Amino acid sequence: MAVAAARALLLILAVAGALLSPAAAEIKQESFKDDSRSSILFEKFGFSHHGSVYISVTGAKASSTLAKPDLAQLGFFLLSDEALFEAIYEQQPPTDLNPNPESAPGCVLSSPYVTPLFTFAELDGDSHYNKTFPITHPDEYSLFFANCAPQTSVSMEVRTIMYNTNPDGTKDYLSVGQAPVPAIYAFFAVCYVVFLVGWLYVTLYRNRLSAHRIHHLMTGLLVARMLYCISAAEDQHYIRTAGSPHGWDVMFYLFQLVKGVILFAVIALIGTGWSFLKPFLQDKEKKVLMVVIPLQVAANIAAAVVGETGPFLEGWVTWNQIFLLVDVACCCAVLFPVVWSMRTLRESSKTDGKAARTLAKLTLFRQFYVVVIGYLYFTRIIVYALKTITNYKYRWVSVAAEEVATMAFYMFMFYMFRPAERNQYFALDDDEEEAAELALREEEFEL
Structure with missing residues (x-):
């Protein structure tokens, strides 16, 4: 229940992302070592009809104090502003008003309100993955990494590029x-x-x-x-x-x-x-x-x-x-x-x-x-x-x-x-x- 509450709290950061100073670049290279956070918000970006997200992951490694982690529970997803509050509500733990254990949230990667991109199960033999994902529906999206595996920490290097394509074929890296x-x-x-x-x-x-x-x-x-x-x-x-x-x-x-x-x-x-x-x-x-x-x-x-x-x-x-x-x-x-x-x-x-x-x-x-x-x-x-x-x-x-x-x-x-x-x-x-x-x-x- 505490883990679910933490996931819901971190999803709320997507709201705050739009209210803070814009980041210094839309091409980002970040490293993570033994990070056990259940959700990591990378960036928030407004896409047009011709927007794309490029993600490259290298040196990905997951370690758990329990059994071998399920790599399908570690992955990246996009969350639109339209579906933000539905996703947050879905991740709330059971309460006194709704004590049904069956309503407890599962992994956000399986939520119908998010757009899953890929999981660690799709990494190649060198723990590497890179792909460009086109945006089919224009909106403002938040790029998240989700860690639904219990007591699991992740190490990886991530490069992300978000952009819209202009009519002349050039890339516009501003939201x-x-x-x-x-x-x-x-x-x-x-x-x-x-x-x-x-x-x-x-x-x-x-x-x-x-x-x-x-x-x-x-x-x-x-x-x-x-x-x-x-x-x-x-x-x-x-x-x-x-x-x-x-x-x-x-x-x-x-x-x-x-x-x-x-x-x-x-x-x-x-x-x-x-x-x-x-x-x-x-x-x-x-x-x-x-x-x-x-x-x-x-x-x-x-x-x-x-x-x-x-x-x-x-x-x-x-x-x-x-x-x-x-x-x-x-x-x-x-x-x-x-x-x-x-x-x-x-x-x-x-x-x-x-x-x-x-x-x-x-x-x-x-x-x-x-x-x-x-x-x-x-x-x-x-x-x-x-x-x-x-x-x-x-x-x-x-x-x-x-x-x-x-x-x-x-x-x-x-x-x-x-x-x-x-x-x-x-x-x-x-x-x-x-x-x-x-x-x-x-x-x-x-x-």
Whole structure:
């Protein structure tokens, strides 16, 4: 019963596979030694009408602490999204509501809901097997290895290739839903180039005397984001055409790390008023940066492990939990400086002689706080939901939505905190000053 429950649990990983970062290549070579897992999820891929799966197994060996294992209970199979939940339900052990022992699950390889490919019984005399399997029904499939033999461990080397065939006969190694992703990243790379040129014109030419250190850090953020999009476009392009990123995955993870660290640092520094309201950081603000930056580094290491390996890694689920945990921790930590600045400005507005300007700064921080919350919520929750609910053919929508949201957030942040001639934030004329003072009195009256 415990074994059956474990099999059902591992089948559920097929659902999670669609919600995580895409792997770094669709041509994979992996080795397993004395692996006793009952199910191993290799990859999840969206196939068209002309899709294929190539599997090559060498050095396959099965050993058991009991009798000689039945090789027919060790093999590979495909599981479609359509049949996923039926297969999971079938693998559930008997319960109090359904105590009939006859309903206990057998080997998943014999399930009518899966597409069996081959078993170890079909290996040749050298424990080798290789074959290309055409996909007859287009869908998103998960490739599994099943070990239904009790107390049996397996050693083998496996090479898998998943691809769709284009009308001209060439192979497309990107899943159907990921095919537009290289073009999406390339488009936004061009957008960030234009954005960067415009920002440099504002900061270095028109308002260079009003530029502060934070503006130069924001320039670095734009450069990092631009390079991230370029490396992501090249990474996905080479995977699509050759099945391997040809080294662009290293650049991708590097710029992913850099842009993540700089983004959270910029949000935290703007939230503290650094370089705007004061040229120094307090101890508690330094602690926020000391927490956020290492967490971002840890999150990107976890993302690299997930992207470079895959669900067949034994610690795959743990690494994803680490990635999720540190990402949420960064999002929470980076909001503290904004809240502290809003509290400080609210207190100073009651005693400051130029309360109108303090009120305007407070309003600015309120807007920034709301937009940061919205951006983090959208990119962590809504984008995740899009990956979950959209059809496998439209998985690129979540990538496009995240990039659009990021561009909109950057444009807002860079506009609100752009260099200004009269002061760090804004310029108020006499009429605006009087209107701000009136708004302050009304706010105090409401409080």
